[in-house]
Amino acid sequence: MHNFTHGDKTVSFTVLSGEVVGSEKVSETRVTSTGGVHVNGDDGDVTPVRISSVSIINHEFWVKTPDGVEHDVKLRGVDIPLRTGQEISLISALNKDGSPLHTLLQNHTASKRWVLRDANVLNTELELSPFNWKTVLIVLGLCIAGLATAGLGFLAATGYFCYAWYQGSQRKKLLISDLNAYIEKLGNQVASRGQAPSPVQVESPVQAEISFQAESPAPAQPPAETESPALNSESVRRALSRNL
Structure with a gap:
C-alpha cells in the first residue's frame, strides 16, 4: 500500500505485479440515432435522420502473482x-468503497507504460477538490447585508467570491501537480524493480587454467655439464716444446 497525502487529503495506491496468463478483448458497439421528427406539425418536413455508432473495447486479462494467485483485471x-x-505491474488508486481505479500499467517485458487515469481524472472521481459550500453561504450573507448598506x-460579496475562487483554483492546481508527480515517481519505482539484473560474467575453466600456467614459475633446469677438454699426445708434445 502506497499513500499520497496532500493537506487533509489522502489517496491510497496498490501495485499488482505478476505474469499475464490470459487476455481477452470484446468490442461493444453503441448505436444512436437523431432526427426523423416532423417540423411544424404532422404535415411539415421531416428532419434528416442521423445515425452514429461508437465502439468501446472491454479488455479483460489475468495476472498471476508470485504466490500463485490469479487476479482478474477489467479495463x-x-x-x-x-x-x-x-x-506487468498495475498501479491502482483505491476509491472510497475500496474498488480500484486503475491508474498506470507498466509492461516490463515490452518496456512500455500506459497512463489509464491522470491526476486530473482522479481528482474528479475521488472528489479531492469538492465544491466549497461555505463560500456560497458567505457570499449570500454579504449580499443580504448589501440590502442594508446601500x-x-x-x-x-463580489470581492470575496473572486478571492475564494482564485485560492481554490490554486489549491486544485497544486494538488493535481503533486499527484501527477507522485504517480510518475511510483511508476518509475515499479519499473526499476521490474528490470532484470545484468548477467554475471564467469571465467571459463580454460581461461583459468591458462592464466594459472602463465603465473606459475618455470621449472628449474639442471645445470649443464661442462665438457672437459680431451687430452691427447699431440697436445702434450706441444706443451713440452714450449717449455723447452
Missing part, C-alpha cells in the same frame, strides 16, 4: 496490447 475503453507470458455588501 474499459482502453486498448492495450498484452500477451501471455509478459511481466450596495457595499454586494461589492464585498
Whole structure:
C-alpha cells in the first residue's frame, strides 16, 4: 500500500505485479440515432435522420502473482496490447468503497507504460477538490447585508467570491501537480524493480587454467655439464716444446 497525502487529503495506491496468463478483448458497439421528427406539425418536413455508432473495447486479462494467485483485471475503453507470458505491474488508486481505479500499467517485458487515469481524472472521481459550500453561504450573507448598506455588501460579496475562487483554483492546481508527480515517481519505482539484473560474467575453466600456467614459475633446469677438454699426445708434445 502506497499513500499520497496532500493537506487533509489522502489517496491510497496498490501495485499488482505478476505474469499475464490470459487476455481477452470484446468490442461493444453503441448505436444512436437523431432526427426523423416532423417540423411544424404532422404535415411539415421531416428532419434528416442521423445515425452514429461508437465502439468501446472491454479488455479483460489475468495476472498471476508470485504466490500463485490469479487476479482478474477489467479495463474499459482502453486498448492495450498484452500477451501471455509478459511481466506487468498495475498501479491502482483505491476509491472510497475500496474498488480500484486503475491508474498506470507498466509492461516490463515490452518496456512500455500506459497512463489509464491522470491526476486530473482522479481528482474528479475521488472528489479531492469538492465544491466549497461555505463560500456560497458567505457570499449570500454579504449580499443580504448589501440590502442594508446601500450596495457595499454586494461589492464585498463580489470581492470575496473572486478571492475564494482564485485560492481554490490554486489549491486544485497544486494538488493535481503533486499527484501527477507522485504517480510518475511510483511508476518509475515499479519499473526499476521490474528490470532484470545484468548477467554475471564467469571465467571459463580454460581461461583459468591458462592464466594459472602463465603465473606459475618455470621449472628449474639442471645445470649443464661442462665438457672437459680431451687430452691427447699431440697436445702434450706441444706443451713440452714450449717449455723447452
